[in-house]
Amino acid sequence: MSAYYRGGFLEDSWVYIPNDASLPESGVDVIVSLARWRNEISALTNHKGKLGVSINPDDQLEKDTDTLTGLSLISISFPKFSDGRGYSQARMLREQFGFKGEIRARGEVLMDQIPLMMRCGIEAFEITHEPTIAAMKAEALPAIFHSYQSPVCQQLGNIRRFQR
Amino acid sequence: MYRYDEFDQAFVEERWKQFRGQVERRLKGEITEDQFKPLRLQNGLYLQLHAYMLRIAIPYGVLQARHLRKLAEIARRFDRGFGHFTTRQNIQFNWIKLEQAPDILNELASVGMHAIQTSGNCIRNTTCDPYAGVAIDEIEDPRVWCEIIRQWSTIHPEFLFLPRKFKIAITGAAEDRAAILFHDIGIRIVKGDKNETGFAVYVGGGQGRTPVVGSRIRAFLKKEQLLSYLEAIVRVYNLHGRRDNIYKARIKILVMALGIEEFTAQVEEEWQKLDKPSIDLPATEYERIAKYFEPLALKPAPISDEQVTKRRASDPEFNSFTRNNVRAHKVPGHVSVAIALKEPGKIPGDASADQMDAVASLAERYGHNEIRVTYSQNLVLPNIALGDLLKVYDGLVAAGLASANFELITDIIACPGLDYCNLANARAIPIAQDIARRFSRLEKAEDIGHLRLNISGCINACGHHHAGNIGILGVDKKGTEHYQITLGGSPGDDASVGSILGPSFPAEELPQAIETIVETYLGLRENPKETFLSTYRRVGKEPFKRAIYDNEPSNSNGMSDALEKV
Numbered sequence: 001m002s003a004y005y006r007g008g009f010l011e012d013s014w015v016y017i018p019n020d021a022s023l024p025e026s027g028v029d030v031i032v033s034l035a036r037w038r039n040e041i042s043a044l045t046n047h048k049g050k051l052g053v054s055i056n057p058d059d060q061l062e063k064d065t066d067t068l069t070g071l072s073l074i075s076i077s078f079p080k081f082s083d084g085r086g087y088s089q090a091r092m093l094r095e096q097f098g099f100k101g102e103i104r105a106r107g108e109v110l111m112d113q114i115p116l117m118m119r120c121g122i123e124a125f126e127i128t129h130e131p132t133i134a135a136m137k138a139e140a141l142p143a144i145f146h147s148y149q150s151p152v153c154q155q156l157g158n159i160r161r162f163q164r
Numbered sequence: 165m166y167r168y169d170e171f172d173q174a175f176v177e178e179r180w181k182q183f184r185g186q187v188e189r190r191l192k193g194e195i196t197e198d199q200f201k202p203l204r205l206q207n208g209l210y211l212q213l214h215a216y217m218l219r220i221a222i223p224y225g226v227l228q229a230r231h232l233r234k235l236a237e238i239a240r241r242f243d244r245g246f247g248h249f250t251t252r253q254n255i256q257f258n259w260i261k262l263e264q265a266p267d268i269l270n271e272l273a274s275v276g277m278h279a280i281q282t283s284g285n286c287i288r289n290t291t292c293d294p295y296a297g298v299a300i301d302e303i304e305d306p307r308v309w310c311e312i313i314r315q316w317s318t319i320h321p322e323f324l325f326l327p328r329k330f331k332i333a334i335t336g337a338a339e340d341r342a343a344i345l346f347h348d349i350g351i352r353i354v355k356g357d358k359n360e361t362g363f364a365v366y367v368g369g370g371q372g373r374t375p376v377v378g379s380r381i382r383a384f385l386k387k388e389q390l391l392s393y394l395e396a397i398v399r400v401y402n403l404h405g406r407r408d409n410i411y412k413a414r415i416k417i418l419v420m421a422l423g424i425e426e427f428t429a430q431v432e433e434e435w436q437k438l439d440k441p442s443i444d445l446p447a448t449e450y451e452r453i454a455k456y457f458e459p460l461a462l463k464p465a466p467i468s469d470e471q472v473t474k475r476r477a478s479d480p481e482f483n484s485f486t487r488n489n490v491r492a493h494k495v496p497g498h499v500s501v502a503i504a505l506k507e508p509g510k511i512p513g514d515a516s517a518d519q520m521d522a523v524a525s526l527a528e529r530y531g532h533n534e535i536r537v538t539y540s541q542n543l544v545l546p547n548i549a550l551g552d553l554l555k556v557y558d559g560l561v562a563a564g565l566a567s568a569n570f571e572l573i574t575d576i577i578a579c580p581g582l583d584y585c586n587l588a589n590a591r592a593i594p595i596a597q598d599i600a601r602r603f604s605r606l607e608k609a610e611d612i613g614h615l616r617l618n619i620s621g622c623i624n625a626c627g628h629h630h631a632g633n634i635g636i637l638g639v640d641k642k643g644t645e646h647y648q649i650t651l652g653g654s655p656g657d658d659a660s661v662g663s664i665l666g667p668s669f670p671a672e673e674l675p676q677a678i679e680t681i682v683e684t685y686l687g688l689r690e691n692p693k694e695t696f697l698s699t700y701r702r703v704g705k706e707p708f709k710r711a712i713y714d715n716e717p718s719n720s721n722g723m724s725d726a727l728e729k730v
Contacts, residue, residue: 081202081325082202082285082325083325083407084285084322084323084325084326084402087322087323087325088322088399088402095438095439095442096437110195110199112186112203113325115321116319116321116324117321119321120322131194131195144175144178144179144182144319145178146171146174146175146178147321148175148315148316148318148319148320149316149320149321149443150443151321
């Protein structure tokens, strides 16, 4: 799989494991659903390889504070670009859960939303939309570098209204 | 008023350049109309029945002369020579070409204007008291907070894809002139126990197909905590508001489903968890913004003027104008002058490019450069010395803007309706024109007194019919335009949703029905000071219902005329 990071596309080894599939033996970095993570938490923590969890817009994360923070990756789903719940989820993971691992976006990830996602703490993007891939390859991120809010992370190098 | 510095200017330049790129990608077919739609909507561009419509932001309804001149220029160069002021204190141009929209935004950016978030499922323009900063009954000027909310909500990365649109209103005065209880969030500046100012916060008000008066979520919020509290409310809404049904997606539906207690508990819990210092404004930044809104250095002067008094005695139209359109200013010897864009027979809220230029000139010469837009689709010159009132009035007469019917029955709020809007079921503008013509004799309108009459062309209620003392809603009845009447709505402190009177009327019978309602009121009021709303609240719906539906058609000329035509 490859994902876009600020600066370019990087190949990575993450594999999404469907709920009914068994885990690969070892050495593979896996992403499982939140439901599976909750049910099989002890088996999964024994997995040899990095662990990630994928979340959906209607997943309530409040009860998972303790277990999610140790993960290497959380993948937030945007089934439709117009569903903005993932932006709140990302900020809560960063600011309230103190999540330090990678947050990536998957689903309908489009070039006009990527800068907003970055400002909410999402750093990697699984992009399938061809014009967006082409634009990202050309480094044509349509960003607005001036922002009135405090960004969660500094990838965009935002020029802020003032220091808080 | 607030002035863009380098930061704001750089921001708005980046924004229109971004939009130019988006339009190019759309024209090249790189993005679909579905993907383009939220981008153009967040820049105020709608696709309507005949053309694109561009809705330009007038943040909290405050303009300077140079802004109004720029709007006049856009009306001439890119539209058909006029613009339409809206109930959101914005302006719309109805005949825009897609490929010219980025050029218009470029023109606007040159005077620090834009169309950001005038549409789409995001936080919209903040509604404000048009008399903010000059009203006698004001605790504190709410414009400072409007500007703070504007900056906080502008391209807030978390809140651009909410379940539905989101509107905030704020008032700092004793009398609510911003209809705060009909907004997603309503904010009232209040005094606390130690006489410190803070906010009472209301949530879940709104119109549309489910009209609701907002509920109080917090009796007192410290001033410096406003932004983090707003952020908690909007986050709870973003995560939990319904997204499965566009008609159930506003925050009012979530508040009703959870109940105000549970909703409040969720907001308070989220608020406790927020990193408040990263959201709330540092004192230095508050002071930077507040400085732009310091009161003008106006010299107190005598509260009467000989020339004005003389003219009032000799010129009945001017006398009416002073009675209806002129309000006292907090500095003695000054007044605020309302310009009613409601001359009976004209399109409510429309102004020509020449009229915009004329108002801009009057503001420059006599009005300290400032103009306000009211949510009732009128303009206000807030700072006029009483000694200049005659010159301002004569200037308005020359521009065809001296209509003396501000806040009277002919000061009708109307949405664009089926003449422009692809959501509408029925026309609103010609209905407003017909009704206004019925009451065009000013003595008659003045005798009727304060009466808010609002018309919406469909259930989305852009014409605020639910909040009208008399509300009119356009409906589609077996393919013909019909109009339902509601009575008893009020946008103010005593906010209430109007109640449906009975079966709807076809367009040709509606003006007579309205006249019958008004005549019934005139017959029932205890004295000329008792307003339509007070009378209605005292006597209830029945007398009006009887007058409208029980009478034989022959009792009323208009009604029988209409029947003869059929």
